[in-house]
Amino acid sequence: MDFPEGNNGGLEMSSNQTKILAVAGLMAGVAALPAAADDRPTAGFRAEHAEIKEHLRHLDGMVGGLDGAPEAEQRRTMAFVVKFLDEHIRSHAAWEEAHLYPVVDDRAGRQGEPFTASMRYEHGIIGRAIDGLSALAAAAPPDATAFARAADRALGVIGAHFEKEEEVFLPLLDRSMTRAEVEAVLGKPSAH
Numbered sequence: 001m002d003f004p005e006g007n008n009g010g011l012e013m014s015s016n017q018t019k020i021l022a023v024a025g026l027m028a029g030v031a032a033l034p035a036a037a038d039d040r041p042t043a044g045f046r047a048e049h050a051e052i053k054e055h056l057r058h059l060d061g062m063v064g065g066l067d068g069a070p071e072a073e074q075r076r077t078m079a080f081v082v083k084f085l086d087e088h089i090r091s092h093a094a095w096e097e098a099h100l101y102p103v104v105d106d107r108a109g110r111q112g113e114p115f116t117a118s119m120r121y122e123h124g125i126i127g128r129a130i131d132g133l134s135a136l137a138a139a140a141p142p143d144a145t146a147f148a149r150a151a152d153r154a155l156g157v158i159g160a161h162f163e164k165e166e167e168v169f170l171p172l173l174d175r176s177m178t179r180a181e182v183e184a185v186l187g188k189p190s191a192h
């Protein structure tokens, strides 16, 4: 088979292919760069949410592995999930009710008819879900399937709750406050 002059049988790339590769290389380079810093006023709080969500994804993976695991491992996993939710989600919710939600109510201009009421109520729903998981993990013998189903539901509610805070509450602050103002009332990210 003959190839046109300058073509070595398909090993040499056309100029179009070269351009495509060059663009792909540039895109890979861009992807490898660190993400642009979040300069929104609520960036510190958003970073904290992102960190908790990363842990929640790990919990989700652990719950997914419960079925068929040896009982000792199931017990360890269930205890770990409950401990994390107890220690991190409850305190996060309490901190929000004391610091974040009052600012959101203030910015929404709805004192006396709290803008955050449904989300405070949802903290209660999440708290009850954690209580339920705690009881399931402590049952003798433990029912890992029931625990996994309840954990799925709880993680779903928590995920939706986080998204509502990020997409409804935080933009209200981002639109109406500077980063310094947000940090003055919420504290630095590490303080949460």
Ligand SMILES: [Fe+2]
Pocket: 092, 093, 096, 119, 123, 161, 165
């Ligand atoms: Fe919350």
Ligand SMILES: [Fe+2]
Pocket: 049, 092, 096, 162, 165
């Ligand atoms: Fe939150």
